[in-house]
Amino acid sequence: MVVDLKVEKVSKVFGTFKAVDEVSFEVVSGNFFSILGPSGCGKTTLLRMIAGFLEPTEGQIYIRQKLVNGIPPNQRPVNLVFQNLALFPMMNVFENIAFGLKRRKVEKKVIEAKVKDILARVGLSGFEKKKINELSGGQKQRVAIARALVLEPSVLLLDEPLGALDLKLREQMKVELKKLQAEVGTTFVYITHDQSEALVMSDFVAVMNKGRFEQIDTPQNLYRSPKTAFVAKFVGDNNALEGEMLKKEGEMVLVSAYGHEFWVRAGSYRLGKKISVFIRPESFLLEPEENLSKVNRLKVKIKDILFDGANSKLLCLLPAGPEIMVALPQNKKFAHLKPGDDLNIGWFYEDSLAFS
Amino acid sequence: MAGKKLGFYVFFIPVFLWLFLLIVVPHIELFLMSLRTEDWVGNTSWSLANYKNFFSEPIYWLTFVRTAIYSILVTCITAIIAFPVAFFITKVANPRFSGFLAVLLLMPFWVSELVRVYGWMILLRESGVINHFLLQLGLISKSVEMLYNDISMVMVLVYTSMLFMVVPLLSVLESLDDSLIEAAYDLGASSWTILTKIILPHSKPGLTSGAIVVFMLTLGNYLTPNLIGGKSSLWFTEQIYTQFIASFNWNQGAAFGFLLLALSSLIIWIGLKLTRQNLTKVVQ
Ligand SMILES: Nc1ncnc2c1ncn2[C@@H]1O[C@H](COP(=O)(O)OP(=O)(O)OP(=O)(O)O)[C@@H](O)[C@H]1O
Ligand SMILES: [Mg+2]
Numbered sequence: 001m002v003v004d005l006k007v008e009k010v011s012k013v014f015g016t017f018k019a020v021d022e023v024s025f026e027v028v029s030g031n032f033f034s035i036l037g038p039s040g041c042g043k044t045t046l047l048r049m050i051a052g053f054l055e056p057t058e059g060q061i062y063i064r065q066k067l068v069n070g071i072p073p074n075q076r077p078v079n080l081v082f083q084n085l086a087l088f089p090m091m092n093v094f095e096n097i098a099f100g101l102k103r104r105k106v107e108k109k110v111i112e113a114k115v116k117d118i119l120a121r122v123g124l125s126g127f128e129k130k131k132i133n134e135l136s137g138g139q140k141q142r143v144a145i146a147r148a149l150v151l152e153p154s155v156l157l158l159d160e161p162l163g164a165l166d167l168k169l170r171e172q173m174k175v176e177l178k179k180l181q182a183e184v185g186t187t188f189v190y191i192t193h194d195q196s197e198a199l200v201m202s203d204f205v206a207v208m209n210k211g212r213f214e215q216i217d218t219p220q221n222l223y224r225s226p227k228t229a230f231v232a233k234f235v236g237d238n239n240a241l242e243g244e245m246l247k248k249e250g251e252m253v254l255v256s257a258y259g260h261e262f263w264v265r266a267g268s269y270r271l272g273k274k275i276s277v278f279i280r281p282e283s284f285l286l287e288p289e290e291n292l293s294k295v296n297r298l299k300v301k302i303k304d305i306l307f308d309g310a311n312s313k314l315l316c317l318l319p320a321g322p323e324i325m326v327a328l329p330q331n332k333k334f335a336h337l338k339p340g341d342d343l344n345i346g347w348f349y350e351d352s353l354a355f356s
Numbered sequence: 357m358a359g360k361k362l363g364f365y366v367f368f369i370p371v372f373l374w375l376f377l378l379i380v381v382p383h384i385e386l387f388l389m390s391l392r393t394e395d396w397v398g399n400t401s402w403s404l405a406n407y408k409n410f411f412s413e414p415i416y417w418l419t420f421v422r423t424a425i426y427s428i429l430v431t432c433i434t435a436i437i438a439f440p441v442a443f444f445i446t447k448v449a450n451p452r453f454s455g456f457l458a459v460l461l462l463m464p465f466w467v468s469e470l471v472r473v474y475g476w477m478i479l480l481r482e483s484g485v486i487n488h489f490l491l492q493l494g495l496i497s498k499s500v501e502m503l504y505n506d507i508s509m510v511m512v513l514v515y516t517s518m519l520f521m522v523v524p525l526l527s528v529l530e531s532l533d534d535s536l537i538e539a540a541y542d543l544g545a546s547s548w549t550i551l552t553k554i555i556l557p558h559s560k561p562g563l564t565s566g567a568i569v570v571f572m573l574t575l576g577n578y579l580t581p582n583l584i585g586g587k588s589s590l591w592f593t594e595q596i597y598t599q600f601i602a603s604f605n606w607n608q609g610a611a612f613g614f615l616l617l618a619l620s621s622l623i624i625w626i627g628l629k630l631t632r633q634n635l636t637k638v639v640q
Contacts (some may be wrong), residue, residue, distance in 0.1 A: 051537060
């Protein structure tokens with residue numbers, strides 16, 4: 001396992017504000033690594049330090065085992081795809097992609113072959129002579145990625161490159177980008193605030209909040225066993241119930257909330273008195289059978305039905321409690337449900353998590 | 357439909373009248389005048405004598421060439437100085453101060469050109485401020501005359517033209533996205549490559565429109581060459597002035613005026629051709 005990028009206790013301070021706070025991680029060669037976090041959490045700052053546009057206040061960055069602190073961006077073996085793409089409008093597609101190769105004094109013949117090859121890879125064969133302003137959003141996207149990929153960087157950094165696209169195109173590009181990464185085998189470090197992008201494409205995802213990494217894990221683990229309340233809230237949909245801890249037995253805690261008592265799994269080892277319980281919409285059982293054991297049960301009132309095909313949800317009201325989102329399977333069994341109905345729901349102890 | 361037409365005329369007629377009455381008519385008049393000569397009794401007749409004079413008298417066409425060369429020189433120097441200034445204001449300086457810096461640059465242009473030129477004279481003349489300081493510091497032992505030579509004249513012409521170059525450059529550099537510079541840097545470009553491949557191509561329209569304005573203003577400047585330039589630094593506008601006012605030879609003056617117009621048009625045309633641009637794009 002070759003480690004392409006290693007970030008060690010990197011911090012960045014602007015004046016008195018700590019934008020990035022002791023972040024450490026490693027990316028193995030060929031991986032698709034995402035950094036996921038809300039706007040303003042320091043993602044771009046971190047990426048710009050890796051690219052060389054900012055110097056870390058503290059900490060070291062290694063690219064392929066080589067310390068790169070102090071090395072300017074034009075001499076680092078990484079390339080950045082900018083948030084706004086930053087294609088050169090004064091050049092055509094060919095010149096844009098050839099720009100980096102020309103700087104390396106690559107032979108003209110080789111440049112032409114490489115540009116042709118990379119354009120074919122991103123599905124834009126024959127676009128060499130096009131001007132940048134003649135391209136659609138998705139095509140610009142691909143040119144920007146091709147321009148960086150053609151240099152065969154050790155690590156390709158991408159700063160929310162799909163941010164400017166409309167939803168439909170974004171869904172499509174998500175899949176294409178993942179495919180492209182698998183084909184070329186370049187290590188990708190991808191930053192985004194869109195959890196679905198991160199989950200779909202990545203081998204590993206780091207969840208970032210206020211300059212810190214909360215958890216680095218595979219998408220499956222992040223979703224199934226978040227380590228902090230922030231991750232539970234940020235990754236995927238989740239219902240949060242506020243309550244008090246009554247007692248703890250091994251992995252399980254007994255929680256009292258809104259006049260009910262539940263057994264839930266302890267998300268973190270130490271828990272205070274006040275805790276939040278997280279249950280995913282699809283963890284709910286509708287009308288659970290009486291003989292099931294280890295199930296918490298609730299009676300709720302249906303407030304609304306949010307129909308969205310396979311993603312349809314019930315918006316339920318817990319008496320004296322918050323609204324609860326419950327996944328609604330699209331089958332005959334529950335077709336009769338309508339707003340105003342009372343409904344018994346439940347979930348296995350295992351499927352809920354408590355954090356302080 | 358009718359409303360649209362009316363709107364068109366409302367805007368078109370003043371523009372047309374302005375162009376026609378103030379520019380086209382006088383020029384036609386001047387052009388006709390330049391083609392006539394007066395003999396010693398005062399009878400006028402059609403002839404090309406005025407244009408012939410220009411080519412047969414070396415003093416005329418030498419001044420003409422000199423004016424053209426110096427104007428090009430002034431334009432180049434202005435561009436070379438203005439570019440870093442504009443770049444500093446838009447890209448380097450703290451954005452909070454860039455507005456202030458731009459105003460600072462505008463300030464000297466609130467006073468008339470005459471006052472500005474006199475200001476320079478106060479600085480440069482034999483008993484002027486600079487001489488005074490140099491004497492005080494003991495760097496020179498005797499006052500030197502810094503006025504009335506080509507170097508001072510070019511310097512003041514550059515100073516006078518600065519604004520007209522900086523303003524278009526400011527706006528064009530303002531529109532240059534910083535991430536383009538960063539992207540080029542990231543792709544391995546050196547500072548020089550970034551300047552020549554990204555910044556200059558992007559600034560071309562601003563640079564060209566600034567250069568056209570500066571060139572025309574310098575070519576047609578009368579005050580600075582007259583006051584700061586020496587007896588030997590003749591400017592072509594001075595020749596025109598002499599013909600009209602001193603010699604009362606309006607026909608000759610008109611011919612010179614037309615030659616100047618032709619010269620400036622020709623040089624701008626060549627400049628645009630060399631940089632592969634066209635005027636409509638530059639003006640936008
Ligand atoms: N040059 C700077 N000087 C001072 N503060 C800065 C500077 N650059 C960024 N910051 C601050 O650092 C924080 C993190 O910024 P950053 O651009 O890294 O956020 P981000 O996670 O990329 O957000 P987004 O998703 O909106 O792009 C922000 O609060 C921002 O205000
Ligand atoms: Mg950002």
